[in-house]
Amino acid sequence: MKASDTAAIAPSDREPSSLSGAFTLPRVGIALALAVLLAAALNPIYVTPFPILLGRMLVIAMLLLVAFTLAGAWRVPGLPRWVAQVVAVALVAPIATFLVYLPSIWFPGVSRLHEGYVTGYTIIAGSALVIGPLLALGALYRERDAQARSAALHFELERSTLEKQALDARLKLLHAQVEPHFLFNTLANVQALVESGSPQAGPVLRSLIAYLRAAMPRLQSVSTTLGAEAALVRAYLELMQMRMPDRLTYRIDIPEALGALRFPPMALLTLIENAVRHGIDPSEDGGRIEVGARRDPGDGRIRVLVQDTGVGMQDSAETGTGLANLRERLQAFFGADAALELHEVVPHGVRAEIVFALAEDNTVDATPALAGARP
Amino acid sequence: MSGPTALIADDEPLLRERLRSHLGRLWPELAIVAEARNGREAVELFDLHAPQVVFLDVQMPGLNGVEAARSIGRRAEVVFVTAYEQYAVQAFAQGALDYLVKPFEVERLADTVQRLQARLLQPRDSTGRPLESVLDELAAELKRRAGLDGSARRHLRWIKASVGSTTRLIPVEQIAFLRSDEKYTLVVWEGGEALIRKSIRELADELDPESFAQIHRSVIVNLRQVSQVDRGLNETAEVKLKNRNDVLPVSRSFVHIFRQM
Numbered sequence: 001m002k003a004s005d006t007a008a009i010a011p012s013d014r015e016p017s018s019l020s021g022a023f024t025l026p027r028v029g030i031a032l033a034l035a036v037l038l039a040a041a042l043n044p045i046y047v048t049p050f051p052i053l054l055g056r057m058l059v060i061a062m063l064l065l066v067a068f069t070l071a072g073a074w075r076v077p078g079l080p081r082w083v084a085q086v087v088a089v090a091l092v093a094p095i096a097t098f099l100v101y102l103p104s105i106w107f108p109g110v111s112r113l114h115e116g117y118v119t120g121y122t123i124i125a126g127s128a129l130v131i132g133p134l135l136a137l138g139a140l141y142r143e144r145d146a147q148a149r150s151a152a153l154h155f156e157l158e159r160s161t162l163e164k165q166a167l168d169a170r171l172k173l174l175h176a177q178v179e180p181h182f183l184f185n186t187l188a189n190v191q192a193l194v195e196s197g198s199p200q201a202g203p204v205l206r207s208l209i210a211y212l213r214a215a216m217p218r219l220q221s222v223s224t225t226l227g228a229e230a231a232l233v234r235a236y237l238e239l240m241q242m243r244m245p246d247r248l249t250y251r252i253d254i255p256e257a258l259g260a261l262r263f264p265p266m267a268l269l270t271l272i273e274n275a276v277r278h279g280i281d282p283s284e285d286g287g288r289i290e291v292g293a294r295r296d297p298g299d300g301r302i303r304v305l306v307q308d309t310g311v312g313m314q315d316s317a318e319t320g321t322g323l324a325n326l327r328e329r330l331q332a333f334f335g336a337d338a339a340l341e342l343h344e345v346v347p348h349g350v351r352a353e354i355v356f357a358l359a360e361d362n363t364v365d366a367t368p369a370l371a372g373a374r375p
Numbered sequence: 376m377s378g379p380t381a382l383i384a385d386d387e388p389l390l391r392e393r394l395r396s397h398l399g400r401l402w403p404e405l406a407i408v409a410e411a412r413n414g415r416e417a418v419e420l421f422d423l424h425a426p427q428v429v430f431l432d433v434q435m436p437g438l439n440g441v442e443a444a445r446s447i448g449r450r451a452e453v454v455f456v457t458a459y460e461q462y463a464v465q466a467f468a469q470g471a472l473d474y475l476v477k478p479f480e481v482e483r484l485a486d487t488v489q490r491l492q493a494r495l496l497q498p499r500d501s502t503g504r505p506l507e508s509v510l511d512e513l514a515a516e517l518k519r520r521a522g523l524d525g526s527a528r529r530h531l532r533w534i535k536a537s538v539g540s541t542t543r544l545i546p547v548e549q550i551a552f553l554r555s556d557e558k559y560t561l562v563v564w565e566g567g568e569a570l571i572r573k574s575i576r577e578l579a580d581e582l583d584p585e586s587f588a589q590i591h592r593s594v595i596v597n598l599r600q601v602s603q604v605d606r607g608l609n610e611t612a613e614v615k616l617k618n619r620n621d622v623l624p625v626s627r628s629f630v631h632i633f634r635q636m
Contacts, residue, residue, distance in 0.1 A: 184478060185390075185477060188478035193389065195393065247436075282437075283436055315533055324546070339566055350544065
């Protein structure tokens, strides 16, 4: 079956999970009840005793149900399942009726083929031919209805889960504060610059202000751009380089075309802070941090990467909640496909990559309010 | 004997400079004989110059300030310089060491200078200061903060696996299960699958038993990713995982793990 066919008739065309699953008690019940009703309705015009008539009806009903179920499980290429099932029921109706008449015809001596049989056969086969497919359609309609309901329920569940995750992520972000350690050490450096009358003091204060504005929980917005995040990261790295000039070098290279992409606030900074704290800071020799972004030529996804040549990750180094939170936030922001990958860098260091698919509305226009809100 | 001597250790050069310049004004006789950029250099330079006073930044790469102080012991007056919050500072105070909280005021440094000058006039005594225990405590605290708890056995937090041309670092929380595959072990995690060289037996030893359990001769499962356990015939069971179709076997000898759940 072609993919387009599958899509066109979904979801009613989904295969039942098993044969026994389709052969449900309600279905058997309805088929039997209708057989009884029909037998009762036809009884007055038949010479055949009621029990025999009822028996015939019941057998036919069951045969039709079997045909319906088998046709549902047996997939014909290019033929939608519901058509197969209705056609199967229609085809089987006269055959089943013929089968139940066989014993009467063949039992020699008991009865002979006469006009009554032909009429009886025609009436039963005719009613089976009309009622069977109708019933099949009804069953299929109910099945589709149930599937649609379950799909809607599933969708609802998924949506509320995602909403909850987004909210959680937002709350966690609110709780993530500027680390006092970082702040006081940086201020101590600024103090040293100011006291010594260094011309560096002004630019460094500017970087600190840019960093604090972005990192203050109350000032954070829901969304920013990759370019604005890169500016924040630059401010942070300038501060760190002032503090450890002999141990830290860096390069930030975000192509202009990608700068306008919507991006969750603090996501890139979290990776940079991680690289400094776990890569550069523990190393006596320090290292280099490279920040980049590119569109994967293969799958068209965006890769934002932060690479350091620090001490690297020890097998038993604490994973920290920071990265786990970041992963959740990325998925809440970009969708479940978004990933945070960590790679080892040779000879030592870590490369973290944020990978996400480019949504159609992911442009700077989608967040006009932000343009003025960011440094 | 010539004038008093001191060593300054801080990984941030601007802060070394600031301390040096203020000390120069407050205590002109004090000679700064060396500046160290980390704990290891501090110890080396201390051994070389044997200064009477050592200013140690607490957080330094490699050997940190507290570890350097342990190594220096009582051979010098140690002043810690730290950006740490109050409770760590209290621990310093108990040890009768002096400490400066960054960014420090010049007046506070003047106090420290007075205290040091007074102490240098007294004969060195070897009584009283419960230095080692305080330093041990502090070192443990620093380790704990850095996520390197030295007391408990360290469990595996990351698994390194070659995927294509790179080596992926996989946080163990993301792993669904591990299954031995001839010479290798298959790691199945949220982001994919990979083969690693470590055996199931080694992994069972190194992973945190709070989260990971061996449920079969060849299978370790992340208990936090288990959605249900179905009892099977003959005292075995099957484990199903959250958001996955994999069904993992639980062999007879491991069924007890799930008994009280």
